[in-house]
Amino acid sequence: MTATPITEPQSVTTLHERLLESERLLKETDSYAGLENLELRAADPLKYESMHTKLRSMVVSAREMARRISASPGVREVGESVVAIYTPEGDAIALSTGIMVHVHTASRFIKWMIQNGYEESPGIRPGDIFANNDAFIGTVQAPDVIITIPIFHEDELIGWVAAVAHELEVGGITPGGDVALSQERYTEGLMVCAEKVGYDDELRRDYLIRLERNLRMPIYWVLDDKAKVAACLEVRKQVRELIDEVGLDYYKRATKEFIEEGRRAQLARVRQLTVPGRYRGHTFFGHVTEGKQGVLPQGNRNWLYAIPMEMEVTRQGKLSLDFDGTNSWGYHSMNCTPAGMDGGMFVTLTQHMNFDGKVNDGAWLATDMNLPLGTWTNPDKETVATATSWALLLPAFGCFQRMLSRGFLGRGYKEEVFVGQVNSPMMEMGGESQYGGDFGIALFECAAAGSGALGIKDGLDTAYVGWNPESDMGNMEIWEQDMPMVYLGRTISPNSGGFGRYRGGSGFESLWAVTNTELLIPATSEHSSRVFDNAGMCGGYPAPTVQLHHSVKDAGIEQRAAERKPLPHSIGDNPYESDIERLTDGQTKIDEGPYLAEPLQSGDLFAHSYNGGGGYGDPLERDAGSIARDVANGYVTADAAENVYGVVVESNDNTSTVNAEATQSRRRNIHDERLANALPVSEWIEQTRSRVADGDFAPEVREMYRDSMELSPRFAGEFRNFWSLPSDYEIAKRSRR
Amino acid sequence: MASYDKTEIADLIDGSMPWPSTRAIMSAHKDDDRFDKYLSILQERVPWHHPILLPIGEHLYIVQSGENRIVKCDCGHEFGSYQDNWKNQALIRVRGDRESIAEIYPGRYTCDPEWMELREFICPGCVTLLEVEAAPPGFPIVFDFLPDLEGFYEDWLGKSLPQEA
Numbered sequence: 001m002t003a004t005p006i007t008e009p010q011s012v013t014t015l016h017e018r019l020l021e022s023e024r025l026l027k028e029t030d031s032y033a034g035l036e037n038l039e040l041r042a043a044d045p046l047k048y049e050s051m052h053t054k055l056r057s058m059v060v061s062a063r064e065m066a067r068r069i070s071a072s073p074g075v076r077e078v079g080e081s082v083v084a085i086y087t088p089e090g091d092a093i094a095l096s097t098g099i100m101v102h103v104h105t106a107s108r109f110i111k112w113m114i115q116n117g118y119e120e121s122p123g124i125r126p127g128d129i130f131a132n133n134d135a136f137i138g139t140v141q142a143p144d145v146i147i148t149i150p151i152f153h154e155d156e157l158i159g160w161v162a163a164v165a166h167e168l169e170v171g172g173i174t175p176g177g178d179v180a181l182s183q184e185r186y187t188e189g190l191m192v193c194a195e196k197v198g199y200d201d202e203l204r205r206d207y208l209i210r211l212e213r214n215l216r217m218p219i220y221w222v223l224d225d226k227a228k229v230a231a232c233l234e235v236r237k238q239v240r241e242l243i244d245e246v247g248l249d250y251y252k253r254a255t256k257e258f259i260e261e262g263r264r265a266q267l268a269r270v271r272q273l274t275v276p277g278r279y280r281g282h283t284f285f286g287h288v289t290e291g292k293q294g295v296l297p298q299g300n301r302n303w304l305y306a307i308p309m310e311m312e313v314t315r316q317g318k319l320s321l322d323f324d325g326t327n328s329w330g331y332h333s334m335n336c337t338p339a340g341m342d343g344g345m346f347v348t349l350t351q352h353m354n355f356d357g358k359v360n361d362g363a364w365l366a367t368d369m370n371l372p373l374g375t376w377t378n379p380d381k382e383t384v385a386t387a388t389s390w391a392l393l394l395p396a397f398g399c400f401q402r403m404l405s406r407g408f409l410g411r412g413y414k415e416e417v418f419v420g421q422v423n424s425p426m427m428e429m430g431g432e433s434q435y436g437g438d439f440g441i442a443l444f445e446c447a448a449a450g451s452g453a454l455g456i457k458d459g460l461d462t463a464y465v466g467w468n469p470e471s472d473m474g475n476m477e478i479w480e481q482d483m484p485m486v487y488l489g490r491t492i493s494p495n496s497g498g499f500g501r502y503r504g505g506s507g508f509e510s511l512w513a514v515t516n517t518e519l520l521i522p523a524t525s526e527h528s529s530r531v532f533d534n535a536g537m538c539g540g541y542p543a544p545t546v547q548l549h550h551s552v553k554d555a556g557i558e559q560r561a562a563e564r565k566p567l568p569h570s571i572g573d574n575p576y577e578s579d580i581e582r583l584t585d586g587q588t589k590i591d592e593g594p595y596l597a598e599p600l601q602s603g604d605l606f607a608h609s610y611n612g613g614g615g616y617g618d619p620l621e622r623d624a625g626s627i628a629r630d631v632a633n634g635y636v637t638a639d640a641a642e643n644v645y646g647v648v649v650e651s652n653d654n655t656s657t658v659n660a661e662a663t664q665s666r667r668r669n670i671h672d673e674r675l676a677n678a679l680p681v682s683e684w685i686e687q688t689r690s691r692v693a694d695g696d697f698a699p700e701v702r703e704m705y706r707d708s709m710e711l712s713p714r715f716a717g718e719f720r721n722f723w724s725l726p727s728d729y730e731i732a733k734r735s736r737r
Numbered sequence: 738m739a740s741y742d743k744t745e746i747a748d749l750i751d752g753s754m755p756w757p758s759t760r761a762i763m764s765a766h767k768d769d770d771r772f773d774k775y776l777s778i779l780q781e782r783v784p785w786h787h788p789i790l791l792p793i794g795e796h797l798y799i800v801q802s803g804e805n806r807i808v809k810c811d812c813g814h815e816f817g818s819y820q821d822n823w824k825n826q827a828l829i830r831v832r833g834d835r836e837s838i839a840e841i842y843p844g845r846y847t848c849d850p851e852w853m854e855l856r857e858f859i860c861p862g863c864v865t866l867l868e869v870e871a872a873p874p875g876f877p878i879v880f881d882f883l884p885d886l887e888g889f890y891e892d893w894l895g896k897s898l899p900q901e902a
């Protein structure tokens with residue numbers, strides 16, 4: 001059959017008008033592009049599905065091809081890229097695997113150009129190449145560089161293809177991509193603000209010169225951009241071939257139907273997997289930077305972030321998230337733009353609801369978010385830094401996963417219950433490379449944290465991050481080629497997964513010896529201090545995500561090796577004294593919060609840890625045999641097995657076995673200790689009330705409450721109500737002098 | 738549409754199904770009769786007869802008790818109306834000092850008690866750990882889930898809420 005052409009009013013001629021028209025249709029008809037029926041799908045489902053499969057295979061194969069020609073280990077080794085096809089208005093139709101968080105951020109970028117008159121100036125013509133890494137236009141953080149090209153059919157712009165890669169170096173105040181020390185936009189590195197960076201299918205020479213002169217390691221960004229352009233051109237060619245095959249009218253109508261089908265599928269999936277109602281949760285993040293080297297005066301403090309969240313599922317199946325009550329943006333790098341929040345929502349939906357069928361922007365259209373202006377989720381100033389948005393974004397969307405999981409649990413889909421994603425702290429560095437000359441890199445082995453537990457099994461060990469479900473830590477030997485450090489070890493961190501009937505997945509830790517350099521500047525980010533930035537569920541405990549850095553000057557490794565003394569290979573399983581302290585000659589320095597401290601040089605040691613995920617269910621219900629296996633494999637120490645799980649494991653060289661009698665008695669003890677130390681909640685509230693009334697909290701905690709209460713009357717009301725405080729109760733602002 | 742035996746669902750929700758079969762279920766389209774089978778399995782396991790309306794935790798259910806809809810533990814302990822936070826009727830153990838936090842998170846794994854405490858919500862009936870909250874001192878207890886039971890049954894499942902026999 002011939003497709004019913006999408007009838008566009010005669011007056012709709014420019015892209016801008018088409019975008020407005022598309023928004024109007026969605027608003028007025030409540031369906032994408034005003035589509036009432038999925039006509040093509042009904043008429044010939046095989047043809048329709050076949051076209052979708054073709055589009056999807058185009059983007060998947062283009063991404064793989066780009067990985068083969070790209071230079072940066074971020075893209076090549078750990079797959080930090082994604083490719084997607086868009087409608088002329090910038091709505092995603094089909095996307096590849098990879099960092100799917102960016103499918104929707106690229107959508108924002110395309111729409112932004114249309115809204116800002118790019119059709120007139122600088123013009124959108126066949127062969128043009130546009131780039132953006134400005135989070136307020138449409139990306140998460142400066143290293144997420146998006147390349148997009150228009151697809152023309154004769155004279156008509158009929159779509160876009162975009163490719164995104166996370167760059168390992170952006171030329172900011174500290175080396176790497178997630179510029180840890182940036183506190184304002186002006187220190188985040190090289191910004192490309194929806195710029196026309198090429199024409200006639202070639203990147204402009206002056207753009208490449210700008211990259212070469214402003215980055216510590218331009219080769220990564222330059223070659224990744226070329227790979228992204230190649231991927232886009234390949235997809236453009238194949239889309240044109242597809243249009244020759246199916247006809248332009250069919251292509252236009254079918255791509256709109258894909259999105260509308262995605263939107264309807266999302267609503268149906270919510271109704272299928274969850275329960276309508278109000279869900280709540282929270283998470284917190286501690287950022288300790290007061291007095292650190294290089295911190296600007298306006299941000300010279302510690303921050304405690306509260307992220308209370310509410311999710312509403314309506315009877316229609318519409319899912320909305322509300323961040324009311326969270327804290328203000330600040331002079332640090334952890335702020336997020338609405339584009340980044342969209343990205344977090346989108347990538348989470350693709351993993352839990354929108355993982356089969358038509359994965360596209362339709363799912364996003366069926367959801368809603370309240371991002372209060374002035375908070376870290378929606379800063380009221382576009383000069384704030386967003387270089388480490390993930391720090392707050394990942395814990396927030398981990399909480400979203402727990403709220404969704406409460407719905408899955410209600411429906412009996414326990415295999416989908418997931419305690420959620422966690423931050424995976426980033427290790428970046430620069431200085432003088434082992435080859436001589438400057439260098440800078442993000443060591444992307446962080447793309448393989450532990451996941452939260454599932455409702456029916458343990459979390460994944462060192463194999464999951466929320467932003468890229470195809471997680472990979474990359475080979476040590478590859479990373480060693482790109483930095484003046486060698487691994488002394490890369491090890492599962494014992495007890496790093498939250499305890500529970502099903503334990504959270506384990507994180508890992510790396511220990512390096514610095515070699516062949518006089519100047520190594522590490523900079524780390526996205527690790528919470530003093531508070532766990534994740535949670536357990538149904539009786540499971542949070543993972544202990546308060547990472548410290550161990551560094552040693554002149555550790556004497558060469559000398560110790562020559563003398564055949566034992567060397568440290570990890571931080572070790574003694575929580576009170578690390579192997580680094582025990583097995584090196586120099587003084588071990590332990591740093592809390594982002595590592596913004598003395599540079600290192602040959603002969604020094606440095607250790608960095610990645611997080612595990614939260615646990616599920618009461619740990620006393622964990623099967624004792626699983627704990628013996630955890631102890632044998634180094635996931636859990638014998639001490640934790642006994643103290644938390646109440647399982648006494650006896651190990652010799654080859655085996656770990658459960659002492660059943662001692663276990664029974666220890667589990668009985670834990671049961672008794674629970675009763676002995678617990679009291680009714682009402683009594684606890686009564687006892688705690690005066691402390692709250694007096695505001696007897698650490699300064700950072702007081703400031704967190706003051707700020708949340710000032711920003712959110714609802715939060716303030718609920719806080720006063722919970723503690724039965726007078727209606728004029730407030731917490732005074734701390735003087736900055 | 739996919740559909741599984743009750744014994745398969747029982748193994749799946751207990752985590753005792755072999756991984757290849759579990760994986761196959763996770764990758765397949767969802768079985769739309771899951772909820773009924775799930776409720777029936779859970780109802781057979783509890784020692785009481787109030788009809789389960791909705792599970793809201795590992796051991797907690799919203800049940801119909803006479804005219805009231807209440808939260809009930811599988812041990813039989815009752816936590817009051819589902820419209821109020823069941824946690825308010827639980828026992829709480831707060832780990833708010835270094836010593837008690839160190840029992841779970843020793844040494845370098847500890848949170849700072851000035852910034853975060855652990856709240857363990859315990860069933861007064863069976864002493865099961867039902868939920869753990871990690872929050873700064875003073876942070877109000879979270880009401881995790883308030884379902885729209887009428888909407889769920891009438892609009893989504895297309896049936897009326899079960900009544901006590």
Ligand SMILES: [Zn+2]
Binds near residue numbers: 811860862
């Ligand atoms: Zn109980």
